[in-house]
Amino acid sequence: MLAAPLWAEMTVDEIVKNANHAAYYEGKDGKAKANMVITDSQGRTRERLVTILKLNIADGGEQKYYVYFHKPNDVRNMVYMVWKYIGKDDDRWLYLPALDLVKRVAAGDKRSSFAGTNFVYEDISGRNPDEDDHELVGSEGDYYELKNTPKNAGSVEFAYYTVRIDKKNFIPVKADYYDKSGKLYRTIEALEVKDIEGHPTITKMKASDLNAKASTITEFSDVKYDVGLSSDIFTERYLRRAPAQWIER
């Protein structure tokens, strides 16, 4: 038994906690550029280029996000800000530069599309693990396989989803979403994982909508951890005037 690897003794909850940390809570803060290319069923593409600043207030808990749009041109310089909470609605703001308007946005459905891509809000900022029941359905080879069933089935569009988690760094490398009839209709894949400053990091990921035959590939560049973001970056002041230190102009 002494020779048995550490992961063998891990409970489902520990795996989920570690995976949630690896995917969304690495470092005290972080910064990245995300280029998202949406391809529809006819091969037409749209592009979104944003800079994301993120501050972890509590591991596995509260976070702040600042998303600055570089592309497309009609929303250039727009900023979207989220104060994410666990167990209550997020606070969201939108800054529209042409009107110098800071607009409080009603927290909508977290399963709706982020900026018209095939990613939903929960893919970007994480889904609260407490909202699902987790079951370890496999642990052969290098991966854990988890089946996650929502506690409140009416709150989401899926019946359940499975996640494949890399045993060595707990990065979720693939998620498959099944509808009420048991049919696979949506997948999220990590296409590239890199070690950045000691943090395992997904640098390329793909969301596919199998029904609509559309997909979005997001590539993260210029990823940095622990850059020294403070809470006051995530306030109205910096919505109106983007922080030059962090946002490429």
Add this chain to the structure above:
Amino acid sequence: MNIKRILLVLLAAAICAGTHAFASEIPKLHGFVETDIGLKVNDDKLAAKNGYNMAEQRAQFKLRYFPDELAILKQWNTEIFFKTDVLIDEYTEQPKWWGPRELYIAFTPVSFADVKIGEQILTWGTGDYIFINDQFPKDYVSFIIGRDDDYLKLPSYAGRLTLSGKLASLDLVAIPAFTPNNVPDGSRVSYYDPLFGCVVGTQGERYLREPPMQIENTEVAARLYGTMNSYEWALYYNHGYYKNPVGYKNQQTGELYYPELDVYGASIQGPVPIVGGIANFETGLLSSKEDDYAKNRLVQDSTMQYLVGYKRGFKNDFEVGAQYYLIQMLHYTAYKNSLIAGDSQDDKVYQQFTLCLTKLFANQTVNASIFVFYSPIDHDTYLRPSLSWKATDAWSLVVGSNVFLGNQNNSDWGQFKGNSNLYCRLRYSY
């Protein structure tokens, strides 16, 4: 206009100085070109043109420039922003160079202070298309004929200082050059003229007198604000003038002016426990200083104004917002006593409801929305339905309508009945 010229020269000088020192970083040009057409659907044939009230081609250019060559400017994170529209307006039958729409310099001289000087758009407050404490200039003609929402706001020539603190922040704004609201004057949009006692177009005779640009006429606005546990609070102060011409200099000759106005207000905005969604409350005392407690019948009376709003999102990109707006005339008895035969009498209380429904389709490339104003006092309605489609990242198409309903010719929205339109806009962004 002199100020525009001065600002342009300053910008040119700054860019020349910058590019001269290091021609390395050339600012990128962005903007759009668009064409707009608005066809009248219930034409009262009073305005200058029949059949339509918008037919224009517009090109917008935006330049953002960071004069980083001078160490001090870089250290202050200095930014110069320039935005201009070139408009070919087939309604007025003349190409029009609009000059800068925004032209300002912004910098951070100390860590807790931001400064922005020049021609700029200023916005604050919690309302959706309803403004109590936001007394900055607006273009209601653009709003009524269906130009893009960006054109509801007019720029101010202003200096703005923002002091940021942990618990609260303070905005201080000084506006030395008065900019009034652009309100219907009959040439493009017909309106109710109390002098004629009816809706007038080009035959209306009004002369609008702006306060002259003098140091003592500088308008001042301040906002103290902060966020506590997801709730945003703010206190407001405005010292300046009504932006609508609500005072008569000479009633016989139709000479109107912009009386002095002080506004004291407050707002709070935040999540509603249990049911979810965002609620907002805003109030303001609009103190009409020249009205002498309503004894002066030629000047707008002081009012208390209240706004309550609520919005929430639902599944599948559907959002609903509603507002209730109440204006209460102060000193109503004195106001009534001041009226003379022939004056129309306003109600003591004015109420208005708004409803906004928005739904996104096709991966958020199609936006269907409707915004409705309805006053149970005047029984008039303004409907703003629109359907927009982002065909590609660059091309967008909007069709929409501005529909005014109401039987009273002198009501807020009913007076614009003859200007209802159906509009279409095609835009290419770059």
